[in-house]
Amino acid sequence: MKLLPAATATCLFALLASGASGAVSTGSPFYGDPPDQTHPWAIHDQNRPQPKRVEPGTFSTPAQPGQPPSDAIVLFDGTAPSLARWEADTKDGEPSASSKWVVNEGAMECVPKSGYIRTKEKFADCQLHVEWAAPKNVKGDSQGRGNSGIFLMGLLEVQVLDNYDNPTYADGFAASVYGINPPLANALRPPGEFQIIDIIFRRPVYQNGQVLDPGYVTVFCNGVLMQDHTPIEGPGGHMKRSKSGQFPETGPLKLQDHGNPVRFRNIWYRPLPPRSVEGGTDGALSPAATTAKRKAIAASIRADAAARSGTAHLLRLAESLVYEKDPATSAKVDELATAYAASMKALPAAQHESKKGEIEGVLRAFRYLVKFEIEPANYAPKAVLEQIVKARGWEEKKK
Numbered sequence: 001m002k003l004l005p006a007a008t009a010t011c012l013f014a015l016l017a018s019g020a021s022g023a024v025s026t027g028s029p030f031y032g033d034p035p036d037q038t039h040p041w042a043i044h045d046q047n048r049p050q051p052k053r054v055e056p057g058t059f060s061t062p063a064q065p066g067q068p069p070s071d072a073i074v075l076f077d078g079t080a081p082s083l084a085r086w087e088a089d090t091k092d093g094e095p096s097a098s099s100k101w102v103v104n105e106g107a108m109e110c111v112p113k114s115g116y117i118r119t120k121e122k123f124a125d126c127q128l129h130v131e132w133a134a135p136k137n138v139k140g141d142s143q144g145r146g147n148s149g150i151f152l153m154g155l156l157e158v159q160v161l162d163n164y165d166n167p168t169y170a171d172g173f174a175a176s177v178y179g180i181n182p183p184l185a186n187a188l189r190p191p192g193e194f195q196i197i198d199i200i201f202r203r204p205v206y207q208n209g210q211v212l213d214p215g216y217v218t219v220f221c222n223g224v225l226m227q228d229h230t231p232i233e234g235p236g237g238h239m240k241r242s243k244s245g246q247f248p249e250t251g252p253l254k255l256q257d258h259g260n261p262v263r264f265r266n267i268w269y270r271p272l273p274p275r276s277v278e279g280g281t282d283g284a285l286s287p288a289a290t291t292a293k294r295k296a297i298a299a300s301i302r303a304d305a306a307a308r309s310g311t312a313h314l315l316r317l318a319e320s321l322v323y324e325k326d327p328a329t330s331a332k333v334d335e336l337a338t339a340y341a342a343s344m345k346a347l348p349a350a351q352h353e354s355k356k357g358e359i360e361g362v363l364r365a366f367r368y369l370v371k372f373e374i375e376p377a378n379y380a381p382k383a384v385l386e387q388i389v390k391a392r393g394w395e396e397k398k399k
Helices: 005-018 081-085 287-306 310-320 327-346 349-371 380-392 394-398
Strands: 073-076 086-088 102-104 107-109 117-119 126-133 148-152 156-160 195-202 205-207 210-213 216-221 224-231 263-271
Touching: 073 081, 081 086, 126 148, 148 195, 156 195, 156 216, 287 310, 310 327, 310 349, 327 349, 327 380, 349 380, 380 394
Parallel strands: none
Antiparallel strands: 073 263, 086 117, 102 107, 107 263, 126 195, 126 263, 148 156, 195 216, 205 210, 216 224
8 A cells, every 4th residue: 555645754753753763653743632631641642551462262162161361360270289279268267278169070069068169369350250050950949049159359249040941039140240230131051051251340449438439340141241330339148238338459259159069160360450540540540640640651751762862852852741841851842943943944945855754743743732832832943844844835745
């Protein structure tokens, strides 16, 4: 595909600003809207960190568990050694004890009346994957048939229940947030087959007793949405209405012994990054957090500018002003910009053509700084370059 002249100029400018020949472009500076009071990043910001690479896993089927993604923390992989990551759910103050659940044909099976089990590891916000199967030989009905539970942080229960042709109260249905919110659908496979559960969990966040984020849970069962960003109203529970409140920083994953030999396999989770209310830098932040992050970004750009020279040094320093109008940097940019404009003005007109891409790129930066009031409307270096571009008729040729 042949690039249009404007696109060519953009690519040249991005290369100038990066100062690295052959570098992969992650965007152009002086392009999208700048940071504001609650967003530390510009739109399409080239300085924003790239997403980390995660190798995807494979999907499970009822007959065969899939492979977890490359960054997943595996809690149970179907082998007896991985059961060592779990322990009996003893009470506070009691010594830890080994789980009495058993591993059978690649699954961890509840031994009725042996008690809940929990992970030794504690965690919080996560993408959680669990597969469970109710007994093939159906016994009981309603809450007495294939019952267990997935307790996030040991508190909030996502119900496990064989509801295949088995009605029960709605907020106790499989994939309900037990005692709080029914599932959106019944997508269960027949008893004996593994149900594939995926959960996105965000714990409640409080500060000084005030809620900053109520927390949410999203649940899929066999690829069907069950809980759609459901707000957390406390841990839920049997018969009594729970109330919203603070959760601990971390907690174990618990699986319930409800007297049925429910089986579990392929359990893993991926920790989620902090939300903006917890110090994360994606999404809208508080004004104070935004200012602090913008200052940090500007400092990083200034450090990078120090390793560059010439026009690339000027542009990178100018870019830092988009995040923080540091007086010393602003004065240095004005000095460099004035010198650059003077050198281009002094250049014989016949040599301007060889500098066209560079001049247009620098002018684009100056226009951006003026447009967003980082530099004044009568910015002298911009006026000089505007005169050169007009005299050469470069913009007329693009029309």
